[in-house]
Amino acid sequence: MWITRKTDYATRAVLALAIHGAESLSVHELVDRIQVPSSYLEQIMSQLRSxxxxxxxxxxxxxxxxxxxxxxxxxxxxxxxxxGPLAPIECATRNMPASCPMEVGCTLRSTWEEVRDATIAILERTDFATLAARAGGSWTAATKTGTRRRRTTAAPAAKG
Amino acid sequence: MWITRKTDYATRAVLALAIHGAESLSVHELVDRIQVPSSYLEQIMSQLRSxxxxxxxxxxxxxxxxxxxxxxxxxxxxxxxxxGPLAPIECATRNMPASCPMEVGCTLRSTWEEVRDATIAILERTDFATLAARAGGSWTAATKTGTRRRRTTAAPAAKG
DNA sequence: ACTTATCCTACTGATAAAGTAGGATAAAGG
DNA sequence: CCTTTATCCTACTTTATCAGTAGGATAAGT
Structure with a gap:
């Protein structure tokens, strides 16, 4: 439960843009697609822009x-x-000084680092073209039938 | 940064007990080993006991x-x-109803589920005998030389 | 009894999340 | 120009959780 709603909204917004293609979408149009308070989404979009x-x-x-x-x-x-940093705990941040004073705490660290690295690996290999392709079928069809589909990377069938 | 200090403290306390072996440790003795406010640790130990x-x-x-x-x-x-549930986001909780209304959000879900499963897998295969064995060398020696070492599983050398 | 510990519950301060509100600025169309 | 439609920008509020404190009740040794 560590992904905040803000992050959730941001990823959905970017995905909606990826699905929509080359033309732009207003905040109002985004709100129609993803379910987010509009004034809050404005802030989020600003941050994505910066x-x-x-x-x-x-x-x-x-x-x-x-x-x-x-x-x-x-x-x-x-x-x-x-x-921010994707480590589950502060001492497992990537640019952390090598050692902390307490050995008991430090022993756990390598496990936290494993979690961090696994998380980052998954998020790094997931790009929005793939996500858009995966959603493209059902969602585009249901909402705006006939949108010109963009060049999509191979959809990996995933797990169903 | 989603592991709270309470969780951090709890894992350290359990590890300290695993390192110490069969005899019991008081809260005061635990405080000496891991750096935690004692009245707070009391609550945590109670929860571990329940x-x-x-x-x-x-x-x-x-x-x-x-x-x-x-x-x-x-x-x-x-x-x-x-x-609580180890999913990064609510919709990726294990006993979640199959579908959410929004396709854009739902497409992201399988990635959140990947993160959840990877996290759980790492934490499930890490037990406190292994952690204790990994810490045992330096820590036990430094603090209470000659503690009778318990049966330990093979220390996997990890990554250094 | 007295000490040393766990047990139990209530309270508090700080911080961050999740939004609201209200206006300033810029571009398009008449 | 002037209005409309949008992004832009900053400040405020509300709520919940985290991270502890505090203070006593209970139980077990000596």
């Missing part, structure tokens, strides 16, 4: 779009932006 | 000891006790 993950245009016809091809945006990048 | 992970005896000479052999106590058990 981080260079999305790009924005103002005024009527304005909105947000991805700033890079979706296959170059990993889940890890978005999650790290909102969650 | 869960059947440790056993207690009262009065002088009293204290806590493990309620099972350390190789039967996994890190997963202790962590789950204090952290």
């Amino acid at each position: 981080a260079g993950i999305v790009r924005s245009e103002r005024g009527p016809k304005g909105g947000y779009r991805l700033n890079h091809p979706p296959e170059e945006i990993t889940l890890e990048r978005v999650v790290r932006l909102f969650q | 869960a059947g992970i440790v056993r207690s005896e009262r009065g002088p000479k009293g204290g806590y000891r493990l309620n099972h052999p350390p190789e039967e106590i996994t890190l997963e058990r202790v962590v789950r006790l204090f952290q």
Whole structure:
């Protein structure tokens, strides 16, 4: 339960943009797709923009779009932006001084590091092109039949 | 950063007991080994006792000891006790109804489930006999030279 | 009895999450 | 210009959880 709602919302927003394709979506249109309070989503989109993950245009016809091809945006990048270091515990942060004074605590550390590395590995190999392709079928069809599908990486069938 | 200090303290306490062996340790003695406020540790030990992970005896000479052999106590058990379900996000909890209304959110779920499963797998295969054996060398020697070492599972050299 | 420990419950301060609110700025269309 | 539609930006509020303190009740040794 350590993924905050903000992070959840951010990942959904980026995924919605990846699914939508090259044209931009306004906050209002995003709210229609993912279920998020609009003024809160505005803040989130601003943060995504500052981080260079999305790009924005103002005024009527304005909105947000991805700033890079979706296959170059990993889940890890978005999650790290909102969650900070992905270690389960402070002493397992990547740039941590080698040793802590207490041996009992330190022995546990290598396990926390295992958890950290496994988490990062999963999030790093998951990109938004793959996610969009996986959702593309059902979601796009149900909501806006006939959207021109973007070039998608092979959908890995996953686990069902 | 999702492991709370309480969980951290609890795992350290259980490890200290595993290292110490068959005899019991008082809260005061535990405080000497792991760095934790004593009245807070009391609460934590109570919770570990209610869960059947440790056993207690009262009065002088009293204290806590493990309620099972350390190789039967996994890190997963202790962590789950204090952290609840180990899913990174609510919708990835193990006994979750199959589908959520929103497809965009749901597509991300399988990735959250991957993170959950990887985390659980690591914590389940890590038991306190292994952890104690890994710490046993340096720590036991430094603090109470000559403690009778308990039967330990093979120390897996890990990563250094 | 007296000491040493666990047990039990209530209370408190600090911090972060999760939003609300309200306006400033910029671009498009008439 | 002037209005509309959008992003942009900052401050505020509310709620919950974390991380402890505090203080006594109970039980077991000596």
